[in-house]
Amino acid sequence: MGRKRFFAYILAAGVFLTAGCSKKADKVKLMDEMQSESGEVTKAEDDFAQFRDEETWVDEIRGTYRGQDVGISVKADILVPETTQSMAVEVKMPVLNEEYRESVLKGAFADEDIYYYDMAHWTTEGIQKAIESCEFYEDEEHAEGVEHDFLEENKEELKKLRKYLKDSKDEYTKADVYDVNEYIARRDGIWYVLSFSQEEGNLDIFFSQMDDGFLQKPEGLWEHASYTVEHTYSLDEGIRNLCKLSPEEAKKEVVSFAEKMGISNLTFVGEQGLGCQPVYDEKAAEWEEKEYDGAVVGIGYMFSLATGISGEVCFGAKDYYFRDAFVTNEGVIRFSIRNPVELERVTEHVSLLPLDKIKEAFLTELSENLDAHCDRERKWFQFDSLELVYLRQMKDRRSNEGTYLPVWALKDDEVRIYVNAIDGTVIPEEDIQ
Numbered sequence: 001m002g003r004k005r006f007f008a009y010i011l012a013a014g015v016f017l018t019a020g021c022s023k024k025a026d027k028v029k030l031m032d033e034m035q036s037e038s039g040e041v042t043k044a045e046d047d048f049a050q051f052r053d054e055e056t057w058v059d060e061i062r063g064t065y066r067g068q069d070v071g072i073s074v075k076a077d078i079l080v081p082e083t084t085q086s087m088a089v090e091v092k093m094p095v096l097n098e099e100y101r102e103s104v105l106k107g108a109f110a111d112e113d114i115y116y117y118d119m120a121h122w123t124t125e126g127i128q129k130a131i132e133s134c135e136f137y138e139d140e141e142h143a144e145g146v147e148h149d150f151l152e153e154n155k156e157e158l159k160k161l162r163k164y165l166k167d168s169k170d171e172y173t174k175a176d177v178y179d180v181n182e183y184i185a186r187r188d189g190i191w192y193v194l195s196f197s198q199e200e201g202n203l204d205i206f207f208s209q210m211d212d213g214f215l216q217k218p219e220g221l222w223e224h225a226s227y228t229v230e231h232t233y234s235l236d237e238g239i240r241n242l243c244k245l246s247p248e249e250a251k252k253e254v255v256s257f258a259e260k261m262g263i264s265n266l267t268f269v270g271e272q273g274l275g276c277q278p279v280y281d282e283k284a285a286e287w288e289e290k291e292y293d294g295a296v297v298g299i300g301y302m303f304s305l306a307t308g309i310s311g312e313v314c315f316g317a318k319d320y321y322f323r324d325a326f327v328t329n330e331g332v333i334r335f336s337i338r339n340p341v342e343l344e345r346v347t348e349h350v351s352l353l354p355l356d357k358i359k360e361a362f363l364t365e366l367s368e369n370l371d372a373h374c375d376r377e378r379k380w381f382q383f384d385s386l387e388l389v390y391l392r393q394m395k396d397r398r399s400n401e402g403t404y405l406p407v408w409a410l411k412d413d414e415v416r417i418y419v420n421a422i423d424g425t426v427i428p429e430e431d432i433q
Helices: 098-109 124-138 148-165 247-260 286-291 355-368
Strands: 033-035 041-043 057-065 068-079 087-092 114-116 182-187 190-199 202-209 227-233 266-279 297-309 312-315 323-328 331-338 342-348 380-394 401-411 416-420
Touching: 057 355, 057 380, 068 355, 098 182, 098 190, 098 247, 124 148, 247 266, 247 297, 247 323, 247 331, 266 312, 266 323, 297 331, 355 401, 355 416
Parallel strands: 068 380, 312 380
Antiparallel strands: 033 041, 057 068, 087 342, 087 401, 114 182, 182 190, 190 202, 202 331, 227 266, 266 297, 297 312, 297 323, 323 331, 380 401, 401 416
16 A cells, blocks of 8 residues: 655744754645745655665574573565655643543534443443343353453452442433543434543544444345444445545545544555445344345445554554544544644654664664563564654653654564664663553
């Protein structure tokens, strides 16, 4: 998948930042081709030019791992951004407090009434159904073979549910302060959930229809289906799509929806068709042979999302993964994002070390400090990728301020080692969120 070449944010009015500047970056789009004062269009300076023609890095060394001599093989393809400008971008992560929750919720639901949806505020009916599900595992026969940790968690959840049942109500409680992490509200008559979570320094925001995973049936199709389930597919499969929006129009819907919640800097890293398939009740099984041929009907699009800089994905986790958005004729019906940030300051054209210096840093780390990067028994390490990416480094563990820096990531199947592309220092595992 080719990534669009664009520079997402620069300083307006020709102001360029240095590391000591304090002025915040204005949000202005700029293409890789820039227009000079004379009107002549010139190509932006390529900060990654020195790496583009690099051949595969091949090396064989020995190292020490858990006190034992081990072999280390490097046969790594060199991967660099398709964009041309290296940057250091200072950011501020939102503080998950009442004010922030309210701003996101009001952005998603506008003037609609918003209700609590944490367990303590579930309706009596909802709590009773949850209790029934938990009580299922109190039966020894049903608990047989189930993991002990799950059963213990189930037992604790059952205690909470029984406690909350005593004061539960038949209707949801309207939110007056935003001090919990789960909420529901209607949009165009459909109930949606919007939740927040924050673990290990990562902030996640998730929005979806309440019956997530069970999509509404396309009108006029599958009369006897009890419900339909989601299915994603490649857009080049030629599957009929009932969505009135084109992929580009659907992307604009996602960007607009996110911006209303105060979320910018989205990067689209993948797109697929969103389809649905019918599911039948056993009582209606005879209709399967008559009506259902297994076909998928498209109803919209699924986009993979991440926070980005210059079209490149920024991430801050050792096990990072992309978030997504679903778009149908009803608009955005599901949206999730990890670590939305506000841009504070952009330093352009940061100087990057030659690759030979970077390789030296990796080889020293591999030979002397493998224990810091792996925790299971191994006798051999084989690295197959060296990629220049952006990694978030926080000022400290209690701060919500940090900087996305260009770093080199050396990877094998389970180990990732990061070296700062600016100064060649190895980034300690404890500093990688």
